[in-house]
Amino acid sequence: MEIGIDKIAFYVPSYYIELSELATVRGIDPAKYTVGLGQNKTAIIEKTQDCVTLAANAAKQILNTQLINEIDLVLFATESSVDESKAGSIFLQSILNLRKNCRYVELKQACYSSAIAINFAKNHIMVNPNSKVLVIASDIAKYGTNSAGEPTQGAGAIAMVISKNPSILVLNDDATFICEDVNDFFRPTHHDVPIVDGKLSTETYIRFFQTTCQAYLNNQKLQFNDFAGICFHMPFTKLGQKALLSLTQEEKLITRYEYSKYYSKEIGNIYTGSLFLSIISLLEQDQSLQPNDLIGFFAYGSGATGEFFTGRLVPGYQNHLKKSYHEALLQTRNKLTIEEYENLYNHQIDPKRYHQNVIHIQSIENNVKYYTK
Numbered sequence: 001m002e003i004g005i006d007k008i009a010f011y012v013p014s015y016y017i018e019l020s021e022l023a024t025v026r027g028i029d030p031a032k033y034t035v036g037l038g039q040n041k042t043a044i045i046e047k048t049q050d051c052v053t054l055a056a057n058a059a060k061q062i063l064n065t066q067l068i069n070e071i072d073l074v075l076f077a078t079e080s081s082v083d084e085s086k087a088g089s090i091f092l093q094s095i096l097n098l099r100k101n102c103r104y105v106e107l108k109q110a111c112y113s114s115a116i117a118i119n120f121a122k123n124h125i126m127v128n129p130n131s132k133v134l135v136i137a138s139d140i141a142k143y144g145t146n147s148a149g150e151p152t153q154g155a156g157a158i159a160m161v162i163s164k165n166p167s168i169l170v171l172n173d174d175a176t177f178i179c180e181d182v183n184d185f186f187r188p189t190h191h192d193v194p195i196v197d198g199k200l201s202t203e204t205y206i207r208f209f210q211t212t213c214q215a216y217l218n219n220q221k222l223q224f225n226d227f228a229g230i231c232f233h234m235p236f237t238k239l240g241q242k243a244l245l246s247l248t249q250e251e252k253l254i255t256r257y258e259y260s261k262y263y264s265k266e267i268g269n270i271y272t273g274s275l276f277l278s279i280i281s282l283l284e285q286d287q288s289l290q291p292n293d294l295i296g297f298f299a300y301g302s303g304a305t306g307e308f309f310t311g312r313l314v315p316g317y318q319n320h321l322k323k324s325y326h327e328a329l330l331q332t333r334n335k336l337t338i339e340e341y342e343n344l345y346n347h348q349i350d351p352k353r354y355h356q357n358v359i360h361i362q363s364i365e366n367n368v369k370y371y372t373k
């Protein structure tokens with residue numbers, strides 16, 4: 001039985017800042033952010049949103065009544081949780097009218113938990129072939145104003161439906177993985193922002209890519225030119241590129257990396273969703289991919305886990321993408337000045353409280369938003 005991604009969409013909040021403007025205000029050469037890190041803009045969360053509302057907006061783009069009746073498992077991957085106990089996915093039940101005879105859980109291991117979520121979804125479908133699984137990856141990446149991590153912030157959510165006979169990508173059974181107890185990035189309970197060892201984090205990321213990708217190629221007896229493209233978790237777009245170039249100079253992969261980073265460089269790090277933002281970007285922006293092309297995926301979560309897995313493109317996958325919605329979402333965002341961003345950042349409502357105030361979704365074509373009491 002073939003199992004994989006049947007539907008996929010992302011949602012980002014409607015505010016952003018220009019990183020060149022942030023650099024100027026911070027007294028830094030803008031090229032450090034735009035060239036050194038490879039980022040243009042950062043998505044900024046609105047006061048009325050959290051990881052649940054971001055997730056609901058993403059899921060709205062791919063759900064319909066029939067699907068809602070078929071989904072019997074909702075997996076919510078996040079490290080921006082609104083509750084220490086209750087799963088973020090349960091809040092989605094009432095917002096999205098999901099079934100009650102359905103399982104709802106939340107998964108955590110930094111940015112990696114979305115990768116294991118699609119693996120769990122696949123295993124669930126193997127024993128329940130007619131079920132559909134809703135996988136959410138939703139996060140708000142915050143490091144603090146004036147911090148080293150500030151240019152690598154971001155916010156957004158991915159929603160995916162995993163099913164048999166998928167329309168977009170068939171997942172293979174070939175993952176290679178590594179986990180080491182590394183303190184590169186972690187956020188102890190009640191800390192608003194993570195404790196980060198930036199250098200250790202980038203070194204561990206590249207080392208884990210090298211280890212898992214080489215193991216994959218050895219196990220499968222494949223070479224880099226067997227891939228049509230490789231998608232990366234992208235905390236900033238320069239890092240995936242550095243990891244890729246550390247192992248191969250394959251031209252096709254370098255070109256396709258440019259397509260895969262198209263949305264990330266305009267949004268920033270969305271943690272659990274970042275890897276899947278990269279595949280959406282590749283599929284929507286590259287017009288030269290072919291059915292059955294092999295796509296590699298490198299998932300990374302600080303702490304630290306690395307995983308390399310692959311999928312094959314399904315013929316006609318282009319007809320199941322949301323390109324015009326995604327492009328409109330990015331084009332209609334509002335730019336904040338750095339002062340407006342700082343004010344918003346310093347006056348965020350406690351995310352553990354405000355999600356319960358959500359009263360309804362006002363669905364305007366290509367512009368779904370939440371309103372609070």
Ligand code: HMG
Nearest residue numbers: 029031032035036110111148149152198201202235301302
């Ligand atoms: P930094 O230490 O201030 O930056 O912050 P830097 O000094 O390393 O410079 C960055 C790059 O810009 C360097 O490029 C500079 O040379 C270049 P490199 O040498 O590495 O190729 N540069 C310039 N380029 C052009 N013109 C200039 C210029 N100046 C410098 N004028 C750091 C960078 C990433 C450490 C910081 O932003 C940070 O701490 N970010 C948060 C942590 C992070 O994103 N780590 C990534 C790996 S960990 C991960 O992916 C997991 C994560 O998503 C969390 C999770 O799993 O949950 C974060």
